[in-house]
Amino acid sequence: MKQAAKPRPSGNASLEKGLDLFNRIARDRGQTPLAALAAEMGLPRSTLYRLTNALEGAGMIARLERHHYEVGLPLAEALRGMTPESQLARLSRPALRRLASTCGATAHLGVMENDMVTYLVKESAGSVPAEPSFSRENTQLEAYCSGIGKVLLAWLPEEERARYLAGGPFVALTQRTITDPVVLQETLQTVKAEQFARDDGEIADDLYCLAVPLWTGDQRVAAAISLSFARRAEQRREDEGHLAMLRACAARLSIGGDGFFS
Amino acid sequence: MKQAAKPRPSGNASLEKGLDLFNRIARDRGQTPLAALAAEMGLPRSTLYRLTNALEGAGMIARLERHHYEVGLPLAEALRGMTPESQLARLSRPALRRLASTCGATAHLGVMENDMVTYLVKESAGSVPAEPSFSRENTQLEAYCSGIGKVLLAWLPEEERARYLAGGPFVALTQRTITDPVVLQETLQTVKAEQFARDDGEIADDLYCLAVPLWTGDQRVAAAISLSFARRAEQRREDEGHLAMLRACAARLSIGGDGFFS
DNA sequence: CCAAATAATCCCATATTATGGGATTATGAA
DNA sequence: TTCATAATCCCATAATATGGGATTATTTGG
Known part of the structure; x- marks a missing residue:
């Protein structure tokens, strides 16, 4: 429709x-x-x-x-060699670079592939060597413990999400990693309600991350973008500003501003 | 130009x-x-x-x-999942099927990839189970001993062909396989002069095959098509008719008739 | 920081251009 | 063969794209 x-x-x-x-x-x-x-x-x-x-x-x-x-x-x-994924990466990179630079953080863009998150873009602020080294472009990570992963899971079609949650086990990477499917399920509902996901030291102890979805023209979530910070302590106080910038960027990449998606 | x-x-x-x-x-x-x-x-x-x-x-x-x-x-x-190769296969298949059916033979379309011939299409006549079983779609074969291979080698840029010829060894599959680079070189010149290649039992003893090039808009050879017959004896007497049909088909697939290429 | 230069965007009278009804031809089915 | 369907062609007309030039945004250089 x-x-x-x-x-x-x-x-x-x-x-x-x-x-x-x-x-x-x-x-x-x-x-x-x-x-x-x-x-x-x-x-x-x-x-x-x-x-x-x-x-x-x-x-x-x-x-x-x-x-x-x-x-x-x-x-x-x-169009030889072009895939939707490579194209999405090319199109979104400049915006993510600006975002990372503005916020002094690392920006990621990821999509869901086979129940895992594939990171298509990673842009770090300025000259700072990529602080969060948990990720690399074109590699996959588990979905349940990252901000991008939680966003993508939250908007997965009902049955797929149920299947994912039943598919565990969810291995703990830190003390804070959510390993209980029920808790994860609740967390995803919150994500959907609040329209963003937070990873508060669930991948690595000092890693803090905020993620929001990218929408397609037909109201699906095609990808998610995130900002990652290497210092977790007190990071939440800046959430509001960072979320605003993330959302502005997401709007520009989604159907809003320039509208890459259909 | x-x-x-x-x-x-x-x-x-x-x-x-x-x-x-x-x-x-x-x-x-x-x-x-x-x-x-x-x-x-x-x-x-x-x-x-x-x-x-x-x-x-x-x-x-x-x-x-x-x-x-x-x-x-x-x-x-x-266009997700579409490659130039898959598209060439889709586009040419109907014509090759007709060709195979008309000639009561097996028609192939192949391109050069990494010094080997990749068969993109294989269409056999009518209900006959694919007689020449040396090939399968999307698999590679050596170039020096097949009709399609020889066509593709013949129109390779000068240096590449030289490199290929120097790259041997050319293993004999039958008594007739050309294994001497010098002879192969001469054969390729003939192919270019006559605008078609013949494989007369060089892959398998009773296999006979004629091949012609497909031209792009800018006068390159992008692929080759062939007709293969399972009985080699006296096959040459029918060359003229089969070549005419092959060439008509090639013209239709090349820039001529409908012009798939550029 | 401002000014100049460059690129992007917008506007509108006009001529160029696409339009679509309908006739004709090719193809396939019966 | 005939009929049914789809493809192709034609042309007067209306509709549309055109491009010169003005305006605004962005970048560069001083």
Whole structure:
């Protein structure tokens, strides 16, 4: 269900129609015959036909057989080696770098993969050598003990979260690590209610971290970003400011400002 | 250097300009600032600006920072899991299936990867269980002894071919396998001159195979397709007809007919 | 810190361009 | 063969993109 369709009057209706058509073809890999698309889009066949031709000429799509279009080879070639994850990392890195620099902390971006958190971006403040060394880009960590992990778990679909919680055991990394599934479950509810997660020395004794979700256009949580501090003591007093900045950054990366997600 | 720019008067100049812009951004991952693109394309800034907006709105590109565009996340997501190779396989399979069925043989499509031939498509005629079982899709074989391999080697850039030939040894799979680099070199020249390669029992005693190249828009050989027959005896008498069909198929897959490449 | 330079964004009258109804042709089914 | 469906083409017209130039934002240099 689409949320408030962008009313951006871009000024190039023709381009928009063409791109819309391309999106439809790309998303279902050309399963839908052209006639059906014409109906969906409320456009006459002749128009669709012309658009299709232009898309084909540009290498965006290719025609296989009757009623069958596909993403074109030139496009695939141009995008060689690109994955959604690598792209998300590229797109978010500048903002995370600024965030880290502003807050004098380390900023992370992570996504959920196979019940683990994969860190796609790690940006540390200024010249400070990356203080929290628990993470590295493109490596995975357990979800239950990190801020990003808790955010991602909190917004997991109901059944998946239940499955995760039942899947333990949750090994203690510090005295504060949450190891009881019931407590973890409650914590995740709090995360969802408060719209952020806190890791207060649950990975390493002096590590403190705040995390917030990134939203997609269709109201899913696609990733989470966090700020990590190497000194835990009294860190909470600064939560408010740091959360505000985290949220501003999240808004910019989510559908809000520039809107990387659909 | 572009070869005879397609004069296809597609009827949607606006879409074409937008897609052209997208291509330029995608290909160099947004390295070129907008102003430079405007110059390249011979369009005023305001137009570029509008096009950029439309592309961004459709999720095709995203803006990172000043002067910095990037392929959009929605597009990356829509194309998740797609590689140029998988796409080439999808696009060419129907044509190869028809070819195999028409000729009562097995058709292959292969590309060069790390000095080996990777078979991306294997389609056998009708109900016949795949006769030549030397190959499987997505597996690699030595290049020097197969039809497809010889085609790909023949059109390799000069230095690469020299390096390959110096890299032996070339193990004999049958009595007929070419194992002498000098002979192989000569064979490749013949392939280039005749525009096709023949494997006459060089992989397995009774295996006969004809292969021709697939051309890209900029006159490179991107892949090769072949017809394999399980009975070698007297097969040559039918070469002419089979080559004609192979070439027709290659033309259709190359820039000719529908033109999957660029 | 300000000023100059550069890039991005916006606006609007106009001509260029896409539009879509409908005719025609190709393809596949019966 | 005939019918049904989809693809392709054509063209007068309305709608749309166009781009010159003004305005605003951002960066750079002094």
